[in-house]
Amino acid sequence: MSIQKLVNQVIMRNENFIETAEELKPQLHETIVKPTSIVAIKADSEAIHGWSSEVVAPASTLSDSEFGKNDLFVLDFGDHQVGYLSLKIRPAGSPPDAPLKLKLTIGEMPVEIAEPFENYKGWLSSSWLQEETIFVDVLPAVITLPRRYSFRYVKFDVIDTSPKYQVVFESVECRAVSSANINTVQKISHQDAELQRMDEISIKTLADCMQDVFEDGPKRDRRLWLGDLRLQALANYETFGNNELVKRCLYLFAGVPDDKGKVSANVFVAPQLIADDTYLFDYSLFFVATLHDYYVATNDLETLKELWPTAYRQIEVALERLDENHILKDSSDWWSFIDWQEGLNKQTPSQGVLIYTMKQAILLAEELNISEKDNLKARLEEIVEASKTHLWDKGQQFFISGTDRQVSWASQIWMVLAGVWTKEENNKLMKHLLAENPEVGIATPYMYHHLVEALLVSGEKDRAIEEMKSYWGGMIQDGADTFWELYDPNNKDFSPYGSNLINSYCHAWSCTPTYLIRKYAL
């Protein structure tokens, strides 16, 4: 476990930017969704996490049953939902002479329904596990739970009624919410059914993460992270085209930089806009990337002009970390995300991110026709050359990272995306990477996205599709309704948090297949 806690974080609020972001706050679309089935969650050694769902009866039969002390049932909403639950409950038998005590367990995956949350021992807060214990003093009642949940399954444990009465659940429904409008998406009919399905699930994943900001995961952490935003925005341009929401998110980050001008890795929007005290080298630079992509998608010159200083400042701050050889200093207190991969050295992939975003910054500076472009170009040339000199291992034909000269997938991928070598050289490097398969691999869909894009930009389209099919296709095989935060085909119980109960099973950074399919015409 490793977290960043700053004691002396100083935030320079830009009230104009914050006001612009506030004005762009979207109206949420609401849809009433009813459960489809009553299901049983059964132990199943073939299924992911060891649990599968089995239909017991249509949900429409629910109101035929009376439930008393220790009775339970599980409802399946048929697909992933993000929204608010409401329950219509009436008593059966004598007048209710004691409150109803009801426990709800709300899960995206069967494992969350089957395995007791009490057993959770991970290092992220257990408060993310979705459950409620409610007391109903007066029956009949319509109970509208005030919190938003992210789920497909809901387990109802009737803890107690009284010996004199039972309860009937007349209706259970979800008021699903999203700022995405599904009608704005141009449907595709892909001849490859697997890619077609991948496109659909990507879009569902993105929609469920599109709330009043682009959230990373509607179950956890429910907030705006820059690294996730960049990928969501890319998927959004190809689908929902909700460009105002991207703009809003850019203004949110730009509204609360620190006293050095750095944007934080994530922001909270309630009770008001707050910059988290987590700063990540790569995520700050992705402000540049996200602004770049936004401008390419919209040609919104006014926003570019207003946000350019924020973007440029991220490059300036990043450049301060270069040593005399124009290489990023590596250290033990190094905060760059790149991937959850255990033991990954972040130096070279971060150097790749710097080069990648500097190129985007130069394009934006050219668009603005401002003098910074010349300085950026000069610095870029030095950095690219230095990377070839100091980070490229001719013998191994790989980029190395850190004092231990680590060869990781991430280093090669980011250097390819950064375009340090030519397309042909990159193609050779990617093939070499796939063939050699260095030990320090890829842990997250976020990094898999970059692998696939690196394959695509280096001309390995077929291999890119193959990787997508084995990875996101694997999730589909394993029952994904939306794409997951984490997926390791070789260790399906993987969680960087100490328990897969707390993993998010609808996660923004996994939504990119629709972008990859549509952008690269796969």
Place this chain on the structure above:
Amino acid sequence: MSIQKLVNQVIMRNENFIETAEELKPQLHETIVKPTSIVAIKADSEAIHGWSSEVVAPASTLSDSEFGKNDLFVLDFGDHQVGYLSLKIRPAGSPPDAPLKLKLTIGEMPVEIAEPFENYKGWLSSSWLQEETIFVDVLPAVITLPRRYSFRYVKFDVIDTSPKYQVVFESVECRAVSSANINTVQKISHQDAELQRMDEISIKTLADCMQDVFEDGPKRDRRLWLGDLRLQALANYETFGNNELVKRCLYLFAGVPDDKGKVSANVFVAPQLIADDTYLFDYSLFFVATLHDYYVATNDLETLKELWPTAYRQIEVALERLDENHILKDSSDWWSFIDWQEGLNKQTPSQGVLIYTMKQAILLAEELNISEKDNLKARLEEIVEASKTHLWDKGQQFFISGTDRQVSWASQIWMVLAGVWTKEENNKLMKHLLAENPEVGIATPYMYHHLVEALLVSGEKDRAIEEMKSYWGGMIQDGADTFWELYDPNNKDFSPYGSNLINSYCHAWSCTPTYLIRKYAL
């Protein structure tokens, strides 16, 4: 465990009566109460239930501390409260990056705070145990819990925050509610400090049970029972004088009789007025007693006229249960409450209740000057004679009950209250009872009230005070802030429900010392 469940209960709603009751619905008085101390609940073999409370710090120091995962504290509100809790919580440390999960355990007694509710195995619904587990998604927050609690102590278990932040409880308060107005009570300054304290605690008990009806217990069952109402009304006439509330309760019972005209033992007032499907021989008759006492207190002839038919009907129905000897039929499906005493035969005490209430009915009929009075008088004479003939055991000089000729305290007490013998004979009987101490004793403060009143009406004032001091005085010694539903000085863990966790520690039927002290000028 034994409960009454009727399948074919037919209710004849009297909408005029229900409307009258609705118009009499009181406005509740509200008082903001702050906790006095942070306390520790400690194992203490000398204390009731084995737990006592020890002051750790003044409650005003609470906001000096930060609480994180697994931290807990207990607040003491200094006295019994009935009301709504609100908490003002702010985060400390990094911005809250996960919800706060907080468990509240709310208890009238230290035992409720100390012993896990999970261990409760009693036969009443566990849903009465007062606890809440809440998730707070956005901090800082002011949380107003929607349910009403009855308590003195609140335990706060911070189940989880996150590794990045803790919470500070800036304030915790209770919005206490009651329809009793303490300013209307004439204070007494008793030379006997023990009786003075007993009077005060009685009044507090009554006040906390006076909500929009006279509740039996604000923790459990929170509803209007006829047997409790009768005693509350008596205490009320001597103290708060809130006669409108008694009137309202009489109209509530009269509003929902069954198709035979019987009033139920208790009614629910939410979501609307509902008669419970529990009918008790003695409780139905107490409608007569309560109307009688109300009329004596108020001279409200209009109400007497309107409710007389309901009262008279209870006598008529009761008389149907007499056998050819004018003795109540005993049977195994006999529903008369009398007391929670294990093994108690209800025949003779119920015969006593019948005689007691018939005498009150005759007084009311005389007041109304209606012909029923003559019939009632004639029947009463037969019944009293029959009781002397068939239920009095000359050899033992005790009333016996049931086919096993059980000699119980309850039989003697009710026959004394019914005035079957003369005052002198009653005095002899009560002394004989105290001397012989038959095995089938008294289980509840409700029956103790009747013992004390039987001693008072038979001229044993000193002995009555002695009993009050050992019984209600015992509760005070054992730490009562309000008088308890159940108290057995010889078995302080006694509960008829299988666990003292579920006992009510502020219970209407225990509030009568103020009535006894003031009415009989003790």
